[in-house]
Amino acid sequence: MSGGKDRTLCLVAFDLGAENGRAVLGRFDGRRLELEEVYRFANEPVAASGRLYWDVLRLFLEIERGLVAARRAAGGPLQSLAIDTWGVSFALFDQKGELAGHPYHYRDRYVEGIMEKAFAVVPARTLFEWTGIQLMPINTLYLLLSMKLEQSAQLASARHLLMMPAALSYLLSGEMVDEFTIASTSQMVDPHTRTWSGKVLDAFGFPRDLFGSVLQPGTLVGRLTPEIAQELGVEPVPVALTAGHDTASAVVAVPAAPSEGTGRTWAFISSGTWSLVGLELSRPVISDAAFQGNLSNEGGAFGTFRFLKNVMGLWLLQECRRRWAREGADVSYDQLVREAAAAPPRRCFIDPDDPGFLRPGDLVSGIREFCARTGQPAPESRGEVARTILESLALKYRWVVEQLERAAGVAIDRIHVVGGGSRNELLCQLTADVTGRPVVAGPAEATAAGNLLVQAVALRELSGLEELRSVVRTSFRTRLYEPAAGGGWEDAYRRFLSAVMGEPVREKPGSL
Structure with missing residues (x-):
């Protein structure tokens, strides 16, 4: 433990998968991490008017409820919170910072046949050279291109694109920043500069100012807004960027x-x-x-x-x-x-x-x-x-x-x-x-554990990956097959x- 402090941190991981989400309270004493799932909720897509959507406002409400449950279980102040989600999905916000519309689900049928249209603009091999990302129809790039070709009113009014964990963190903190691991799943990030690829954005005609900063996991980006803190009856908890893609958080916790x-x-x-x-x-x-x-x-x-x-x-x-x-x-x-x-x-x-x-x-x-x-x-x-x-x-x-x-x-x-x-x-x-x-x-709870321990790095309680994995090996049992x-x-x-x-x-x- 880098800080050498004799205290137990209470951290909250919000881990959202494609079917459900949960709030996990982590108690970390510098040597061992203990997990307690304090709240669980469904993540059910909504089909309407021939489209398939993520119910992002319901997810935000459930996160608020999970935060209250975590504060109650902790019995004292929370040192930080962070959100990880499934990959590729995003939300659009207008010039007032309000949601421009309901985010589309990656299984929405309107991405059918879109990859071929994308490759007519940028050949598949070139796109891989620019991004290094597997060619899959669910990738952010193709849904965004589909919206552009359909002249989507939601996209026309958008001024900010945030990947899903960044979008939910923004609703909590008011800070619009994206994070590298989740942004990379979009197939629109340059793996060498680790930020949005100007080549990809320009080739497909996506305005560069739609995309903001991409920061590394293990960064503190703000606090719970005073309005939300007052409404929920909690302190203005620091909001951290963990490895925002749930798989990235899980890999962090490989022992x-x-x-x-x-x-x-x-x-x-x-x-x-x-x-x-x-x-x-x-x-x-x-x-x-x-x-x-x-x-x-x-x-x-x-x-x-x-x-x-x-x-x-x-x-x-x-x-x-x-x-x-x-x-x-x-x-x-x-x-x-x-x-x-x-x-x-x-x-x-x-x-x-x-x-x-x-x-x-x-x-x-x-x-x-x-x-x-x-x-x-x-x-x-x-x-x-x-x-x-x-x-x-x-x-x-x-x-x-x-x-x-x-x-x-x-x-x-x-x-x-x-x-x-x-x-x-x-x-x-x-x-x-x-x-x-x-x-x-x-561990079965690798995603939550990785989310929480990256927060400990953001708080300077751990020095990095090697020390983090030592905590994982100490804290969780494994089975050999x-x-x-x-x-x-x-x-x-x-x-x-x-x-x-x-x-x-x-x-x-x-x-x-």
Whole structure:
């Protein structure tokens, strides 16, 4: 602890995912961090007039309620608060600083076909060279371009664009600043200057003055406004910039020890609604191999980059569960995992990132149709469908890990799984078995822990990433999953590559 002070800090992390949000109170004594979830709320998109929106004002109201709950649980003053959210989403504000309209959801159908229009302006390879970001239709760039081409009244009245955590922080503090890790998910940031790319903005005709300052995580930017503090009955709590992208906060809390220079490294899987599979690097990898693999160089905290690929995650299982609930079978996730564990292994696989799985709908039928289309037996029971999803995720993780190794020129000897998916014992064991690498699972609360400990850096209570991770290792337990010998996964992976990915089989790099 850099400050050497004998006191316990009370910090608040607001962690908002694509389905729910929560307020987490962190008590940090300089050596250990204790977490207490004090408030939870739903994050439900709203469909209206043919569009899909984020209910940002409801989220702001829930944050206010969460702040009151955190102050009550702390029993005393709060030292700081910070917000992290899912990536790519943004809000627009007019010249008075008021919301110009309801923010669009990244699954809004109006982004369909927009990537091709974007590449007619800037070729895909050039866009990757400028930003280093994976080409995905959900990226901020494409929704913003769609609004421009539609002559959106919301965009016409906008004077400020803020990524979602920055927008919510602004409503709390009145300070309009963005943060690097979340801004990088927009595909409009220059990875070398770590601020908005003038080349991208100019090429697509976005006014430069729509975009403000981009600061690094671990910065104090203001305080709760006097009006909000009075309304909520709390002190004017300092507002910090944490790693605003939830995955960036989660990676901060990976309990990896410092590298010993062995030439090998660890990969991370931030497992939740999405699975983000990647490496932590000191510089971006912008190469033909990275482009061909559609890999991404997203901003990380403390001078790092997250060299990764987005993989559709447990949203597949969540959406299937919703379908079964509508049919009258409202089963828990734990029950689905038990049914999956009892189902026959390695029968059929899907590509989790098939475009047909991107939007809400009947994914159960979609999975069966995918298997039939690729010449595989279709899963019938809930357990078979769930097992197909989990095995396919593990197989896709291996495929991405091997891409990362080739593009970055490293050997990956272990995988850290953090986030809610680290609690899924079957998925963790499948990941170890399929990849042939040990899996270290935990902490499940990595995003909240990372958010809170970056606040401690902003308050100068911690010196940086190495000291922060030492606190993580002291504070949270992990579980090791060793890969089981045999099991038929090499043959399964060959079938996955040929039938699902349409690729020739490659030899597994290295000898691990």
